[in-house]
Amino acid sequence: MAQKAFIVGVGMTKFEKPESRDWQYWDMVKEAGGKALADAGVGYDKVEQAPVGYCFQASTAGQRAVYELGLSGIPVYNVNNNCATGSSALMMARQFVAGGLNDCVLAIGFEKMKRGSLGGGGEGDFSTSPVARHYKIMGDAHGFSMTAPPTAQIFGNAAREHMARYGTTAEQIAHVGVKNHRHSVNNPYAQFQVEYSLDEVLAAKEIHSPLTRLQCSPTSDGAAAAVVVSERFVREHGLEEQAIEILAQSMTTDTEESFASNSCIDVVGKPMSAAAGRQVFEQSGLGIEDVDVIELHDCFSINEILTYEALGMCGEGEGGKLVAEGATTYGGRWVVNPSGGLISKGHPLGATGLAQAAEISWQLRGLADARQVADAKVGLTHNIGLGGAAVVGLYRRGQF
Template structure:
């Protein structure tokens, strides 16, 4: 049987992650390296983890936001010059998970047996802009989102992304009585978790009081509740069930049991609420679809890596995933249900707030952390008995990707 016929037999098959890798996430300009250097490090680590040579890879979706066109090719060429297709992916902060989703679709659709999903970012210091050059928000891809914010809250001279999420936090506090201490508890938890992650940008614990005392970025969010700009890369090798069997990779394989991507609908804008504009409806629907495809409920999940770009987004995502009722997420974090000894361990890596947030790498770093957790390879941050993991990666503009992994 020729290779095309074999792949046809893999249509609608299963997909597995058999190798993951990432660099340490670092403050921009702290190391003298180029984006292709970090991509080589992460991609090479993922291939080494799988025990595979690059010449077995058939396609490479590459995610990044701030490098020039075809930077994906420049990065991949450091791994090998085999002439295979390379796809450049940009979906704002959901870019890494979008690259992973393409890899899964290539494999499950029967187009390829072995695909490398790669993400990287080399960023500048300072706060992110609003998704447009020179502050021209009228032409920005997220103009509708900021328009919702401006209509209700006005527009201030604080970083735009912190501003829209900060206003979502204010709305949550006004509607549901969520407190500043509950928001700060997210930052404190994730900084505490990152102490055991050698790849995290920050590895020092902090208390709720220290989070509250940090410099305000946009009320009520302080610096220790906001993800930093970061340099870094992450990668995952995605393969078919047949490839797992052929290469004896069963001890490495983690199944992509369910995955979904959603984009904005009218619900994101109709209410005039920043809670909706920053993606709560997208997250809710992506989570519903991914869990349904995996045939599990949120109660079956053990460990979660979610997109805590700001502390409020972790709370909103608890609600979107059905971990608690709408408006109850402040009480959930306060109860200890989302850390070690609780119902779920959320962001054992430290999350975006403490691990760092190089946009194109974030979603793949989430997948790497879950693979290590499900294999029992996470060291001092290991979630004991973890069998099902969930990753949530979201970008304004908008895209939400939820992935369920199962060992």
């Protein structure tokens, strides 16, 4: 990229259970986008373009949402990339700025969801489903249950494969839920703020063995936003003290590696995550050992473990041991999902990737209050969607 790009303002709503608040998606965007602009100290009139991510609303819902912030006539792009939608919108914003097209872009993600488990595209006519190939591999290897949500099945079966292949235990996988629920206690934006013991996580209602309810992300309502600007904009507006540089970003999609093994571990995106991670480290010249704080896509507890391995935080099959030994919480080698992650913060699909960026921005600016990671200098985000897309980003305080 020709120019550096910086996040200078972030904002989000509290993530909430669907239908628990009387609001529309444009109300969410007005709140989150307004907070991001206020954090940056700039008006909507400075925004030149707006990529807006969501999965479940109608076409041009992005325009309807940002019209609450202003009617300036700027280009609005409607982005839908399954659960990686928010990070895809952020990546577009960075490309607009780093490519020299714009000095100020507003990236937004939102979702207004229905109560109940997410279908995930696995039910109905497989011939027309975007994830038909993914679920066919699962069905051929493990069968397809009509009683469990499809997404829980495919990730639960990935967990079973990991257990069979590496000796990973249900207790090790459950430690992810224990950790992330504990972290969310200090996050006022989190949908859940209750701490659970390992026994409680294991004893919760089983969704698809070995995954229990407290190891699965909930459906959620919410929005998040980030103001992405050029170095020139930072200097002209005196934003050096709060500017977070997006050092590197990469989006990858499925390759033959995702399907060749006929394994749910690969079908749910581990090869995509590994490739995106390698690319951002190559772009930045940094490695996972340089990272202090991580927000990653723990849609189900097993996916956090798979992502540890994909990012090189441990060897193949060692992710369960890593979390059980405390290496990914306060006092460990990294702090992973200080926000509570998707499992406890919530998962409004279009907003998740931008909420991750907001948390990393607060952490690197020292604004995360009781969940602050001490002396955090480099942060990483990882956001993945079946079908598929994986987006990894690397961030640090701006150096001027």
